[in-house]
Amino acid sequence: MNSTPKKTTVTLEDLLRVKRAERPPPEFWAEFEREMRLKQLAAIVEPRPWWAPFIRVGARIARYQVPVGAAAILALSFVTISEYRSGMAVEPSLTIPESSLARVSIPAPVRPEYVAPMQVAVVSAPELSSEIEPAAPVVVAATADTGTSSHVIPLPTMALVSAEPSPSARAIAANLEALRATDPSIIDEVFGRSHVALEVRQPVRDPLEQLGASRDSRRARLLAAGMPASSANNEFVPVSSSDRVTRSLTEERLYDSVSRVGVSGDRVAIRF
Amino acid sequence: MDAAKTLGKALVASPERQQEADSDIVVVRQVQAGDVAAFDQLVRKYRERVYGVVYHLTSNREDASDLTQDAFIKAFQSINRFQGQSSFFTWLYRIAVNSTLTHLRKQRLRTFFSFDKMDPEDTVSAEVIAALTDNTGADRGTFAHELQEKLNEAMQKLSIKHRTVITLFEIDGLSHQEIAEVMDCSVGTVRSRLHYAKQLLQSELQAYIRR
Numbered sequence: 001m002n003s004t005p006k007k008t009t010v011t012l013e014d015l016l017r018v019k020r021a022e023r024p025p026p027e028f029w030a031e032f033e034r035e036m037r038l039k040q041l042a043a044i045v046e047p048r049p050w051w052a053p054f055i056r057v058g059a060r061i062a063r064y065q066v067p068v069g070a071a072a073i074l075a076l077s078f079v080t081i082s083e084y085r086s087g088m089a090v091e092p093s094l095t096i097p098e099s100s101l102a103r104v105s106i107p108a109p110v111r112p113e114y115v116a117p118m119q120v121a122v123v124s125a126p127e128l129s130s131e132i133e134p135a136a137p138v139v140v141a142a143t144a145d146t147g148t149s150s151h152v153i154p155l156p157t158m159a160l161v162s163a164e165p166s167p168s169a170r171a172i173a174a175n176l177e178a179l180r181a182t183d184p185s186i187i188d189e190v191f192g193r194s195h196v197a198l199e200v201r202q203p204v205r206d207p208l209e210q211l212g213a214s215r216d217s218r219r220a221r222l223l224a225a226g227m228p229a230s231s232a233n234n235e236f237v238p239v240s241s242s243d244r245v246t247r248s249l250t251e252e253r254l255y256d257s258v259s260r261v262g263v264s265g266d267r268v269a270i271r272f
Numbered sequence: 273m274d275a276a277k278t279l280g281k282a283l284v285a286s287p288e289r290q291q292e293a294d295s296d297i298v299v300v301r302q303v304q305a306g307d308v309a310a311f312d313q314l315v316r317k318y319r320e321r322v323y324g325v326v327y328h329l330t331s332n333r334e335d336a337s338d339l340t341q342d343a344f345i346k347a348f349q350s351i352n353r354f355q356g357q358s359s360f361f362t363w364l365y366r367i368a369v370n371s372t373l374t375h376l377r378k379q380r381l382r383t384f385f386s387f388d389k390m391d392p393e394d395t396v397s398a399e400v401i402a403a404l405t406d407n408t409g410a411d412r413g414t415f416a417h418e419l420q421e422k423l424n425e426a427m428q429k430l431s432i433k434h435r436t437v438i439t440l441f442e443i444d445g446l447s448h449q450e451i452a453e454v455m456d457c458s459v460g461t462v463r464s465r466l467h468y469a470k471q472l473l474q475s476e477l478q479a480y481i482r483r
Contacts, residue, residue, distance in 0.1 A: 010482040012474050014400045016442040019328060019423055021394035022387060028337075029319070036315065036341045043345050 286447075293359035300360050303351050311351070315344050318361065321444065322368045328439040329372045329432075331424045332386045339375055343368035358453055365446075365454045369436060376432050385424055390416055404480060419480065426476035434469035441466055 061068060165173070180187045262269040296317075302310040322343055327336035346367050354363055390397055397416070405415050427435055436455060440446045441462075448466075452459045474481070 008403060008482070010400055010403050010480060012470060012477060012481060013442060014396070015419075015423060015477055015480055016438070016473075018390070018397040018400050018419065019427075020324075020443055021390040021397035022327070022420065023320075023391050024323070024333065024388045032319065032323075032337060032341070033315075035337075036344060039341050039345050040348060043349060 289359070289361075289450075293361065296360035297356055300351060300354060300356070303348075304354075311348055314347075314360065314364075318364055319344070322364065325365065325439055325444055326368055326372050327388065328427065328443050329369075329435055330376065331428055332384055333388050334386055335375065335379075339372050340368065343371050346371065362450060362453050365440075365450075366456070369440075369454055373432055373436070383428060385421070385428075387420055387424065390420060403482060422477065422480065426473055429476060430469055430472060434465050434472070437462055437465040438469040438473065 176187065260271045262271075296314065299310050299313050303314075319340065323336055323340045326339045326343070327333060330336050330339070343364065347364050350367075354360065392398075401412055401416050401419065404419070405412050408415075427438070430438065433455070437451060440451045440454065441448070446454070448459045448462045451462045455462065
């Protein structure tokens with residue numbers, strides 16, 4: 001005998017209600033209760049690990065991990081920037097006294113044939129002071145025998161020495177003092193001269209190029225032999241000696257020299 | 273803020289649920305006062321419902337049994353932290369669902385089905401099975417077994433969150449508000465998940481739906 005009423009439509013909700021009928025048998029609960037009691041007793045006896053509260057706190061914080069992470073990055077950035085700025089604030093600055101400024105004499109570029117000796121004022125070590133005026137421009141004076149032109153080149157502030165000498169600087173100074181006490185001649189020899197005149201080496205020039213304008217005729221005569229005929233009438237162009245030798249070999253002379261040398265088998269014949 | 277929250281819950285919760293929550297609070301206070309045996313009342317009252325939720329989420333009776341026991345143990349251990357801001361039932365459900373979700377995430381790659389038998393006395397399931405087998409002439413017992421497998425397969429194809437919502441709403445009969453409290457999300461999220469889960473199940477169980 002079927003007492004269930006007729007049902008024609010079956011919806012998703014009906015199907016899901018079928019799942020409600022999946023139930024454990026009554027004897028299952030007896031077993032469940034027994035196991036539950038054992039676990040309950042075990043939980044009471046078993047000490048909780050010391051890190052258990054931290055897990056709970058961590059789980060709560062995990063919910064806010066994005067804002068907490070962002071705040072941490074922001075704080076780290078602020079700390080880093082403030083540290084960097086404070087480091088910049090105590091950065092030592094070096095001031096060079098005006099008397100110690102480099103004085104450089106360079107040849108004025110007005111006469112290419114004459115190269116004036118260059119004088120360089122070298123700042124000696126003891127003259128370097130840790131207290132150097134800021135923003136002092138370095139004066140570079142260019143002088144020549146024929147004309148003098150002076151240029152003032154403002155250079156950016158130099159930061160060389162800290163306000164307080166470093167340990168290595170103090171050690172060097174102590175060593176120098178000890179050396180000065182024992183053998184002052186070495187100190188004078190090494191550091192005593194504050195001005196060193198440097199003879200600027202003249203650039204290598206072709207000797208022919210160095211001939212004066214009054215000797216043009218002589219130069220022309222000398223060059224006539226070395227220069228090929230085609231270039232004889234051209235303006236003087238400074239050339240290297242190898243070029244001149246190459247140009248002096250005319251084709252005729254070249255063929256002539258070739259014909260003087262003969263090679264046949266294992267013999268070389270040279271005709272004079 | 274808390275008062276508004278409580279008022280909101282009171283407006284949503286049905287009178288039966290409210291009465292149930294009040295009686296639970298009394299027992300919880302006894303347990304908190306040191307009457308450990310009083311906790312057994314709560315276990316007996318809610319074990320079937322908690323087991324049902326966990327079973328429908330896992331589709332494995334052994335896992336469901338273990339997870340239900342663990343949920344009660346956790347609730348027992350933490351009962352002193354229960355402040356009564358939500359009902360005990362919601363709090364217990366939250367513990368059970370969270371334990372189950374953690375278990376499912378760990379065991380994502382290995383799932384074994386282990387079903388409880390369908391209750392032959394259940395009228396709703398008998399009606400549905402009768403409607404589905406009337407014209408086909410198939411054996412009802414065999415068909416019920418097949419339908420049970422198909423239903424569980426379809427449920428396991430849902431994501432954990434969608435499965436939870438559909439279990440709590442369609443099988444356990446919780447309201448949207450209660451599900452939102454258990455799952456710690458908004459009512460809108462619950463509705464959205466429910467809609468999506470139903471769509472998926474509809475397509476999976478198309479063969480068994482008769483209009």
